[in-house]
Amino acid sequence: MYQYSRAIYRSIKDLIDPYVDPPTQLEYRRAVLAACEETVERLAKDPRYFAKPERTLFQEIRRYFPITHQAQVNWAVSEGIGAAVDFIEEQIESGVFDGGVSRCRATTRKGKPCQRAPLPEREYCPSHQHLETRRAA
Ligand SMILES: [Zn+2]
Known part of the structure; x- marks a missing residue:
């Protein structure tokens, strides 16, 4: 950069x-x-x-x-x-971005993007991991 x-x-x-x-x-x-x-x-x-x-x-x-x-x-x-x-x-x-810290993909109850780090190799943080399970099911 x-x-x-x-x-x-x-x-x-x-x-x-x-x-x-x-x-x-x-x-x-x-x-x-x-x-x-x-x-x-x-x-x-x-x-x-x-x-x-x-x-x-x-x-x-x-x-x-x-x-x-x-x-x-x-x-x-x-x-x-x-x-x-x-x-x-x-x-x-293209999926090669490495300059940033990844973030949980969830939206909080206030409508803002969740700021927490996702679980390793997951798209959601510990509080939102149920969203991922639901999508996968
Ligand atoms: Zn989250």
Whole structure:
């Protein structure tokens, strides 16, 4: 997943505020790179429960860019995150996704996806394992 955070960073690093002193600019670049990496890592770990990752990342880094470049940064972030999401979805569909922790497939009584880990080689957690038995029967 590393290549995706790097690609996002590369596409926006030259847009970072040029009117700050060099140490500050270095600090900005580090902060932007760290935010890109954190976002992509989180996406890889938890793709189904990370809503609007491009928005999260943009909100986090927009302060490092001059107002005149915000639209371009927003666009680059959306493109870069979109590419990472497509890649993860392809991996999930072909069953080779290994970046994430698997989750129980059940829905809780509150209508939210169950957050517990499934039993080994099963699709449901201990509290929901009866769902699997019922389906199989
Ligand atoms: Zn469960």
